[in-house]
Amino acid sequence: AKDEQRGICRAFEARMDIAAQEKNRLEKDFRAAVRNDELEVHYQPLVNLETGDVECYEALLRWNHPTRGLVPPDVFVPIAEEMGLIDQIGRLVLYQACVEATLWPEHIKVSINVSPLQFRNGNLLSTVINALSTSGLCAERLELEITEAVLMEKGPRPAAIIRNLRAFGIGISLDDFGTGYSSLSYLLNYPFTKIKIDKSFILNLDSEANSRAVIRAVIGLGRSIGLTVAAEGIESEVQRDYLREEGCLQGQGYLFGKPEPASALIVPGRRAA
Ligand code: C2E
Ligand code: CA
Ligand code: CA
Ligand code: CA
Numbered sequence: 390a391k392d393e394q395r396g397i398c399r400a401f402e403a404r405m406d407i408a409a410q411e412k413n414r415l416e417k418d419f420r421a422a423v424r425n426d427e428l429e430v431h432y433q434p435l436v437n438l439e440t441g442d443v444e445c446y447e448a449l450l451r452w453n454h455p456t457r458g459l460v461p462p463d464v465f466v467p468i469a470e471e472m473g474l475i476d477q478i479g480r481l482v483l484y485q486a487c488v489e490a491t492l493w494p495e496h497i498k499v500s501i502n503v504s505p506l507q508f509r510n511g512n513l514l515s516t517v518i519n520a521l522s523t524s525g526l527c528a529e530r531l532e533l534e535i536t537e538a539v540l541m542e543k544g545p546r547p548a549a550i551i552r553n554l555r556a557f558g559i560g561i562s563l564d565d566f567g568t569g570y571s572s573l574s575y576l577l578n579y580p581f582t583k584i585k586i587d588k589s590f591i592l593n594l595d596s597e598a599n600s601r602a603v604i605r606a607v608i609g610l611g612r613s614i615g616l617t618v619a620a621e622g623i624e625s626e627v628q629r630d631y632l633r634e635e636g637c638l639q640g641q642g643y644l645f646g647k648p649e650p651a652s653a654l655i656v657p658g659r660r661a662a
Contacts, residue, residue: 535564561580
């Protein structure tokens with residue numbers, strides 16, 4: 390039994406070794422990716438559920454790995470955070486997306502995901518203002534998507550930064566709404582303009598009465614305090630129709646469009662670059 394245990398241990402250590410090597414390789418590759426311009430911003434529409442019109446595009450980062458193909462952000466964003474590269478990546482997305490949005494008709498906004506770590510060094514506000522002035526995009530057309538994790542950051546800093554961003558006219562969305570906790574007090578204490586109901590609730594909308602109840606409550610709550618309510622992960626007409634009937638204003642999901650590179654977007658009224 391001892392031997393067997395030792396064998397299991399060794400197999401386990403070997404697996405850990407492989408995982409560590411794999412991580413090492415990814416980290417090395419990621420550094421090269423930033424240098425070699427392998428990161429690409431894709432855009433996914435948010436549509437008005439009543440009219441079907443596109444009101445916003447969310448910028449979603451992609452890593453085009455030379456041999457592995459597309460590496461999803463759930464894999465490389467944590468790597469970028471750990472390697473201290475998230476500020477650099479964040480700036481890249483911000484600049485690219487703002488420049489791209491200047492080519493769209495003025496009623497269409499752009500939204501950008503911001504990592505909690507980008508709130509740490511105190512440069513976020515100036516980075517955002519810089520991206521706006523360099524691109525010429527007006528602040529009212531930019532939305533930043535943050536998660537509750539940002540609000541968990543210690544100290545008054547995140548709150549002050551969020552208020553300053555809002556004071557410039559930039560929209561602030563609370564992403565993945567419903568997956569964290571104590572969101573309700575956050576909603577009243579921060580100047581959010583939008584909440585995005587997490588796609589896990591939408592996924593289970595057809596099968597779970599509980600998900601429908603949460604969705605209905607969140608829409609009612611959001612609307613009653615004057616926020617735009619959006620839902621992500623809409624894949625079916627049943628989901629869309631339920632959300633629209635409950636008064637959800639905006640929707641995003643494969644039903645309306647997948648994330649695509651800017652060159653593949655068909656934006657009515659888009660100007661040539
Ligand atoms: P998120 O902000 O919650 O983005 C929504 C995710 O849902 C995206 O995954 C999107 O492609 C996916 N999605 C959209 N419609 C549907 C649908 O109908 N069904 C399903 N099953 N999924 C749908 P993606 O692009 O893989 O991004 C994953 C996460 O990575 C994002 O979650 C966001 O947290 C993070 N991320 C992406 N780009 C950036 C970035 O530029 N900066 C930072 N800090 N994080 C990013
Ligand atoms: Ca998002
Ligand atoms: Ca989300
Ligand atoms: Ca998410």
